[in-house]
Amino acid sequence: MKFTSSLKLKLIYVFRINDAAHSGCLKIGEATSDNENIWGLEPNSKALNKAAKQRIDQYTQTAGIAYDLLYTELTIYNDKNGLKAFSDHEVHNVLTRSGVKKKIFDSKNKANEWFITDLETVKKAIAAVKEGKDSLHSSEISETQNPIVFRPEQKEAIEKTAKQFKKGNEMLWFAKMRFGKTLSALKVVKEHEFTRTLILTHRPVVDKGWFEDFGKIFYDAPQYLYGSKNQGNQFTTLERECKKGNSKYIYFASMQDLRGSELVGGNFNKNDEIFGTTWDFVIVDEAHEGTQTELGTNVLRELKKEHTKVLHLSGTPFNLLDNYQEEEIYTWDYVMEQKAKADWDKIHFGDPNPYAPLPKLNIFTYDLGKLLHGYIDEEVAFNFREFFRVNETGSFLHEKDVFSFLNLICKSDAESNYPYSTEEYRSNFRHSLWMVPGVKEAKALSAMLKLHPVFGQFDIVNVAGDGDEEEANEEALKKVEKAIGDNPHETYTITLSCGRLTTGVSVKAWTAVFMLSGSHNTSASAYMQTIFRVQTPATINGKVKEECFVFDFAPDRTLKVIAETAKVSAKAGKTTGEDRKIMGEFLNFCPIIAFDGSRMRDYDVNGMLEQLKKVYIERVVNNGFEDQHLYNRDQLMQLDDVEVEEFNGLKKVIGSTKAMPKSKDIEINKQGFTEEDYEQIEQAQKKKKKNLVPKRTNC
Structure with missing residues (x-):
């Protein structure tokens, strides 16, 4: 038998439960730890969080309650008279005397640790206890300054971006509307502690939204400033404070405005200071818009320096996907969401x-x-x-x-x-x-x-x-x-x-x-x-x-x-088993119902692909076989043998045209690759992409 220590270090913790009953409330409690190594640790350190979770789990796990731990701090601190300690009750007392109301869940037992407040107010109450104050000033009390709870896919995107930025500079988030791209991208800025961040967009009207979300992420980071032509600070102010070492900043700019600069081929002498700045991080919002033109390409090229990290955000980046390797893309689409x-x-x-x-x-x-x-x-x-x-x-x-x-x-x-x-x-x-x-x-x-x-x-x-x-x-x-x-x-x-x-x-x-x-x-x-x-x-x-x-x-x-x-597209020979599975999931979560006269039908995968074949064939026939889609393997579904025979029969009746290849008959399947061909090509392309830097040779 071992004797446990009689004296244990104590810490205070703050957590919330994300359900309707506990909405807007926080619990402030305390825990002890046998770990002597937690002495002197900063708030929210891993060991402090572990000790707090062990205590919270004792009274939440049996009820199957999920919670978010928001804050931990040792209750021992130094002041001018030496070491001192405080308790959670002292923090409760400051909150109560400041007019912050308790949340009563049980009318018989009114003694509880739940308060209708936010984390910033609790942290100020802790500071007040250590300063010997009895209450907070009304200007110090708020109700909404709590950390954002990121959903699993948002956390995954942030983590994948951090991993990618260790070895490369480019990342694309292919994420549908309502993903929370703005908040998640700002979290990337905060986690990486980027000094200078530029938000670039083709839609300047979203400036207000970025500014509001900046407040939700950086409310507890006063060293970060926000600026644009209409919100927050001017660029010159941001840069001046940054050079003094007082702050880091995020600046919002319009792609249309930057494209007008003479530096990138525009007609105006402006924005030199923005292009002359060494940006640590560039966020391109709605990246599928306005970035693929000559001027748009010039803007991005001028902004990116040797070590600049770039995050492209888009719900529909279909025109960008070919520019990225698989590990540079995070995808969250409608099917994944549903x-x-x-x-x-x-x-x-x-x-x-x-x-x-x-x-x-x-x-x-x-x-x-x-x-x-x-x-x-x-x-x-x-x-x-x-x-x-x-x-x-x-x-x-x-x-x-x-x-x-x-x-x-x-x-x-x-x-x-x-x-x-x-x-x-x-x-x-x-x-x-x-x-x-x-x-x-x-x-x-x-x-x-x-x-x-x-x-x-x-x-x-x-x-x-x-x-x-x-x-x-x-x-x-x-x-x-x-x-x-x-x-x-x-x-x-x-x-x-x-x-x-x-x-x-x-x-x-x-x-x-x-x-x-x-x-x-x-x-x-x-x-x-x-x-x-x-x-x-x-x-x-x-x-x-x-x-x-x-x-x-x-x-x-x-x-x-x-x-x-749904990634099936009208590509010859590309309707693989995996593609059909993706299409099946899409139709499951987004049913397509067709009304044809007085008849209604619900599409399944096979019915949908069959209809697409008929559409393309009808187009080709109606255009006298001069439709170029016939000869573009990316635009036509594979036809089976019977369909090929019928198609060639139609062609013989209508006659050949100059748009046709020289061979007398066309077998549609031979215009594209088989599934095995595609798999081999994709594997070869993946191998190629891994070695993008040419080997050096001694001359």
Whole structure:
């Protein structure tokens, strides 16, 4: 038997429980430790945290409660009279005398350690005890300054970035809307203690959001300053304080502004001081926008110095992926998000689900080409621009057809569900975003909607207009929010847009988006950015938004875009088992329902790929076999032997053209690689990428 030490070191701890009952509350308690090595340790040291968790686990683990440990500190300290110690009760007393209320969970036992407060106030109360004070000044008391709780995928992104930055300078976060890219990227700055950080974006309107999130991450780090042309400090102030050694800083700049500099090929003598600064870290927000042009490339090249780390952020970086190696990309997409939401209770039983507020997407397609004839273009897709074409007086050229379409989506039909066909549906989609081809078209549609017997009951908000895009974007958002009002369950709105409010903004009340623009060649990036607008979490009149909807009236375009997004794409021979699995998961969490006349069908993977084949074949045949997609292996699905025979038969009937290869017959499968070919190529490419630096030879 061993005798344990009679005297033990004591520490104070602060933790929270993330559920509704404990919201806004912190518990301040104390623990002891047998470890003599904790003497003199700084707050939040690993050994202190371990001792605190051992104590907290004693009364939380049996109840299966998950908690966040926020702060630990030894209760022994030095003052002018020598060593002293304090207790958690003294901290409680300072908080109580300062007017901070306790949280009472049990009316019979009012003695508890829970307070309605934040971590910064508790830390000030600890300091007050050590200074011999009885209370805090009212200016020292706050309620919201607590550390951000990062979700598992956010922690993973931050950790993977730290690992990558030890061996390289580039990182891409391919993360969908609502991931929390801003907060997570700022956490990277804090963890790495970067001295000079530049945030570069093509959308200067998001400056306010970055500034607000800066406060959430750096509220307890006064050495960090924020600046931009409109928020915080001016650049010269930031740099002056930094050179004195007083601070580190984050500066927000617009890509449009930097592109105007003569240094990178612009027309103005400006921004030399920004390009002349040695940046430790550059964050490129919405990296898929404005960075691939000549001027955009020049800007990034001029900003990056030898040791500058660069983090690219984008929800849809489809035009950037080829520039990065696998280890330089962190991905968090819609399927991963919804899977995490579904699996949370299995893995974290009883803990609050952080993904619960994120609604599920549903896509409904209606084939307007079959309902309204004469609007099919050379891509064999519905031509929205022709359908909504306006004349010189600003009226619709096909006014009767457009009015018929509005009547159609309000039509009560036992066999076909139309989004405004019942009072229940109209209430469900009382706030929606409609994407239209252009400014004139939006104006004409707005006028027609106001005269319509059903849509005339809605407040039509037309944000498709002229002027500077970014300034208008901010004004457009205010316009929409004003129309929706403080009680969205009592109002009805339709927002018409031809581009505005499709990236970087959130309108909680939107439950549906209507895709009435674009073509077969619509980019997956633009499409996904738009439809994710309606996935913004919301609680309206006590009800949680659990489902959101996309209504698309060009079904073939829908399938193509979704296929590309789910990494199946229309690539010959590329529909491997893994790709099919990814597509299956996507359709599970984002079902696509097609309405074909009076028949409704739910797409599965095979049905979707089959439809895509038919689309491409129809395009090629309609274009007299001159369609270049026929000879581009990245654009055509593999056909089986029977389909190849039928295809060649059609070609013989129609005849050859100059666009065709010289061989007499075309076997589609030979235009692309087999699955084995692709695997070999990918393996070879991976091996190549590992050795990017040429070997040195002695000359």
